Amino acid sequence: MMPQAPKAGNLVVIGAGMASGRMLEHLFETAPDAWNVTLFNAEPRGNYNRLMLSPVLSGEKTYEQIVTHDAGWYAAHGVDCRFGEAVVKIDRANRVVYSNQGGAPYDKLVIATGSAPFIIPVPGKDLKGVVTYRDLEDTNAMIAAARPGATAVVIGGGLLGLEAAAGMAARGASVTVIHLMGHLMERQLDPSAGYLLQKDLERRGITVHCHGATKAILGKTHVEAVLLEDGTVYPADLVCMAVGIRPETRIATDAHLEVERGILVNDRMQTSDPAIFALGECVQFENQLFGLVAPLYDQAKVLAATLAGQVAAFRPVQTATRLKVTGVELFSAGDFAEGPGREDIVFRDPGRGVYKRLVIEGDRLLGAVMYGDTADGAWFFSQIKDGTDISGHRDTLIFGPAFQGGSQADPLAAVAALPPEAEICGCNGVCKGKIIAAIQDGAVTLDAVRAQTKASSSCGTCTGLVEQVMALTLGEGFRTNANPPVCQCTQHSHDDVRRLIRAGGLKSIPAVMQELGWKTAGGCATCRPALNYYLLADWPLEYRDDRQSRFVNERNHANIQKDGTYSVVPRMWGGVTTPAELRAIADAADRYNVPMVKVTGGQRIDLLGVKKEDLPAIWADLNAAGMVSGHAYSKGLRTVKTCVGSEFCRFGTQDSTGLGIKLEKLLWGSWTPAKVKLGVSGCPRNCAEATCKDIGVVCVDSGFEISVAGAAGMEVKQTEPLCKVATETEAMEVIAAFIQLYRENARYLHRIYKWVAKVGLDWVRAQMADPANRKALYDRFLVSQQVYQSDPWAEHAAADQRGKWAALADLTLEAAE
Amino acid sequence: MSGGFDSWIDIGALEDIPSAGARVVKTAQGCVAVFRTANDQVFALDDRCPHKGGPLSEGIVHGTAVTCPLHAWVFSLETGQAQGADAGTVATYPVRVADGRILLDGRRLARRVAA
Missing domain, CATH: 3.30.413.10 (Sulfite Reductase Hemoprotein, domain 1)
Structure with a gap:
């Protein structure tokens, strides 16, 4: 046991979110033994990186990867974790907090209840399948619903709504975004950038409906569709409401603290009760509310200092916005509304889908909106924050830092041109100089830089910038590690697996799994087809194709349809056919009662709706007319x-x-x-x-x-x-x-x-x-x-193979006895 | 059935099912998928994913689990329970191997018909 130092008293924290989590980190750094900390959280878990729910939703990360504080961390700092316990009452007179499972006395109390999503009061809002986008439960509900072929409607085209839409679309769902305003993300983007964003999303198959007011959510017990005021109906297996958030202040209101839109705090994060503090999305300071993470982390720093007996004051600063949707480059900062005395500098490159707009007043840059190419975002942001006099470089301002005297061909030039105080990580307020210092102190991997500086550890959109700073500082010594593992069965990335298969002369799936330390016995439906392909591509003469590691279409040499029947497409070389082939196809369609005959986009003919047991026979007929498999089902x-x-x-x-x-x-x-x-x-x-x-x-x-x-x-x-x-x-x-x-x-x-x-x-x-x-x-x-x-058809159509395509046994009569 | 001392029905040889694969048995109430794992364990489940009715017998068999070919739900062959974030259950049936023959419990199948 560690020696117990005298404690100043009991500190109770309500809410284990990112703001209070950061506050505790600072507190344990500066005054590790000052407080006995009790941490309540309504969610049945500790602090995780809520900003990263979007990558979890899209499947790029797992929940485990976004945990900020695990059980070990809480234990090491002696935190009494009361997770899954919602606080129901604060007894200010006796200084006790009550959850549904009992009380906890406090000397100082911190309210960090965050925010709650708005639910628009329309009929059907309580149907099953209507979710918000706030926590892991919401995310899991969307993951479960976002199956290929499923339909989802997201109400709200702001930051959260679009991340939810993109995440579900990435999982294969057909997604529609309903947005009340004329363009997406109207609070962060001007109409031009909003338009480019909409086009990008539509290219991903997401339908965007602007000027759309939701009238009702339709369905009996579970949601079925969304009805708009204009009469449009969108079918929906799931509806995600992402129309905004409001500070979660109920517990403070009940305790008669001063509350307006949020819990009122002074610049020390103190509420109207000197023993009670608040921070995060639930507070209101100088008439402002806070939704982005950067000011919340500033609040955390201030409150930790206050609780450690130091003097500190919170000053809100400007924040910049990036959308966390892979492949969408979007940046906005400052004030970009039009107004008297304000001028615009606009750059468009329609071919590349690039749009940049700078808003200038006098000699100062007020705001920046960028779409498609946001590499210079940090530089513009620092010019806005510092109020830099831009009159000297106004001519070339829009081309960014690389153009301010120097070559711009090097992709690293923009980062190299940044001054040490330029902010790289907006979430955590980490500047370039701090990252370079950490690298020079030995942090040579991205993880090490993250651990030491927190740069890129929150929303992650600056990861590329941090890597560029590392590349500049380390030169040849830096290698990015942006390769995710193949699946949960292994740590190795696809590239590593391929390299190791060759280097190790691995020639079977069991050999790969053994030698590369697979964590599961038989792999999974993700890694097995990949390994089968790698092995047959690398060892064509030695490896034997493993049919059981093939996805159903390649195993059965036909495309499975949603009703379990198959589609059969014979090859038509170069799209050329003959009357004899067409007759054979027509005969086969008749003989096997093919419900649909369709011309494909690849210049051939698709016979849809063939029963599995008929496949060998129809193939044999087509083979007899000289046709072979069209591999319309294959990688x-x-x-x-x-x-x-x-x-x-x-x-x-x-x-x-x-x-x-x-x-x-x-x-x-x-x-x-x-x-x-x-x-x-x-x-x-x-x-x-x-x-x-x-x-x-x-x-x-x-x-x-x-x-x-x-x-x-x-x-x-x-x-x-x-x-x-x-x-x-x-x-x-x-x-x-x-x-x-x-x-x-x-x-x-x-x-x-x-x-x-x-x-x-x-x-x-x-x-x-x-x-x-x-x-x-x-x-x-x-x-x-x-x-x-x-031709695989010829192989499987052989007489001795046909039995394998029928049922193993027919018990229709026996079971009916 | 002859004999009648038990209700196990011989549905075929173990070798009739590919290792880490499945075959179906037709019944009056729809198909039952009979799985053979890489370790020659045998399991019988309804050949119908509770999600969208996908034929589980066509899924990739890994360990003692199968991934539905339509939308990649994963089910335990032992319990019929959906794994991970998905929720759903597939009915399972007693099945065993004796002298290389696969035997399926006819009583349970019959009960399924009655239900």
């Missing part, structure tokens, strides 16, 4: 879409149809990290839409332009040029070699565009530019094809 080569090219088209420059067929015959049957679709267009009119495919070929008079990394799904992206070649043979070698490069290096489930974004197109070009390397890649592709280019 592999799907289709090569073509136009009619020079054979028929008056504009065609080359035989695009012929090249498409040759490519498909070369590439079919190959397994890849994610699906691969090609397009070959006979001229730059691009009728085969080749420039939004994973790989596109556009024929020109002088040869073939090959471009890669397009996308036309959740994201839409044009391909980027890889190279131009003169002959069909070269085109085929380049494309096969490129696919092999992708097969050997990409993370499982990463489409080509994601992989190229990660490794950089320059690296890819360099790999492909070396003829020896290219040839070696091509040869390795052909080796793999020797094994994997075979």
Whole structure:
């Protein structure tokens, strides 16, 4: 036991949120033995980083990763934790706090009850399936509801509402945001940035309805839909109300403390009762309320000092806002309302979706709104906070710090140009100089910098900046560690697993799990398909495909539909078919009572609604007519879409149809990290839409332009040029070699565009530019094809295999006895 | 059934089910999924995910759990309980292996029909 020092008395804290948690940290640092601390929390857990609920919702983090104070921390500081106990009464006369489970006497009391979400008083607000976005329970409710195919409506297009929407959309739910105002995040963004944000969200499949007033939430016991005043109805399995928060002041009001909108405090965080203090979102200071974390942490510092007997005063400062939605770059700070005497500097780059607006009054920068490129946000923010005289550099101000004399090509230049006092981490008020000092004192990993400075430990949006400061300070010695583990079965990232499989010569799933220390016995549905792919890609001759580690579609060589039936798509080379093939398809559709026959986007025909036990027979029929599996279900080569090219088209420059067929015959049957679709267009009119495919070929008079990394799904992206070649043979070698490069290096489930974004197109070009390397890649592709280019339908349609597709036993009669 | 000294129904050989896989048994009340784990344990559950009716027999079997192929809910094969954040239960049935044959308890199946 540690020696007991004399304590000043009992300190009771109501609420274990981020503000009180930070206050306790400071208090234990400055006066570790001053108080016996009792901590009440209505939630059945301690302090976690509420700002990180959004990454938990989107699946990028787990709850365990966002815990700030674990049981060990509370124990080490002797905190009496009363978690799951809501405080019901403060007896000020006797200085006792009562929860539903008993009392606790105090000498000093801290109220940190935070805020409560607004519930808009519409019919149906109490239905099951209506949640707010405040704590882990809300987050878990949304995770449970946000299944692919589910529909969710978020009421409120502010910071929280959009994070909730993006998180649920990332999990596959179809999400609609209803926003009362004319543009999203109107308190932080001007209409232009709001528009870009809306476009970005819509590109992710989120529907945005502005000027939308909710009239009622519909449903019997569980929510079913949301009705707007204008008559629009959105179906909903879940409704998240994120229209705002109000300070949670009930306990203070009941105790007759002075309360207006929030609990009134002075600059020492003292309430109208000198023995009672308050901090966080529940307080009101000089007519202001506080919702962002930075001023709350300032309050925590002040209150800790006050409780330690020191003198300190709270002064609210300006705060900046970033949205925590991966892939959305948004920053706003200061005051950006228009007004007399105010001028704007605006920069737009519509192609890149970049928008920047600075609001200036006299020689001072008042506000900044940035969208799409927010790298200079911290620099602008420091200019706003410091009231810097900008008259000398007003001409180049909008181009940011890199342009204030110096080169701007280096991506690190913007960070290098920041002065030591520039704020990097807004949440925790950590400046660049403090981070550099910590690095120089030996904090050489991101975690160490976080632990020592708290930079990037709250909302995490400045992680990139902190890493840049580390890169600048450490030079070559710095490596980012932004690779998350494959799944909960392992610590290793995808890249590490791939490297270790090769380095260790691991050639089976059990070998990988054993040697790399898998934490589960048989892996899970996330890692097993990934490992199966990595092994078959790296060891085509030695590894045997593990069918039981395949997702159902690849195991059954057909796409499962929501009713458990399957869809069957025969290959049509380059989208070309014949009357005989069409007859065979029609016959098969008749014979197996196929409910729907549909032409696909990849220029072939889909037979939907086939029963599992009929699959081998329908395949056999299609095989007999000369057709093979179209692999419309695989992480592999799907289709090569073509136009009619020079054979028929008056504009065609080359035989695009012929090249498409040759490519498909070369590439079919190959397994890849994610699906691969090609397009070959006979001229730059691009009728085969080749420039939004994973790989596109556009024929020109002088040869073939090959471009890669397009996308036309959740994201839409044009391909980027890889190279131009003169002959069909070269085109085929380049494309096969490129696919092999992708097969050997990409993370499982990463489409080509994601992989190229990660490794950089320059690296890819360099790999492909070396003829020896290219040839070696091509040869390795052909080796793999020797094994994997075979029709799975023929294999499973064989007479001795068919039984496996039917039921093991039929007890229909026995069970009915 | 002949004999009648017990209610166990022979539904097939252990080898008829792939290791870490499943096959279905048809009954008048819908399919029962019979799972074989990598360690040759055998479990029988309703072949219907309580979430959206997905065929659990088509899921990836890992340890003594299966992941539904439609929306990745994970169920314990031993208890039929959904794992993690999901809530739901799948009915389980007594099943055992004797001399390489899989035996399913007919009484429980019959009770399921009556229910």
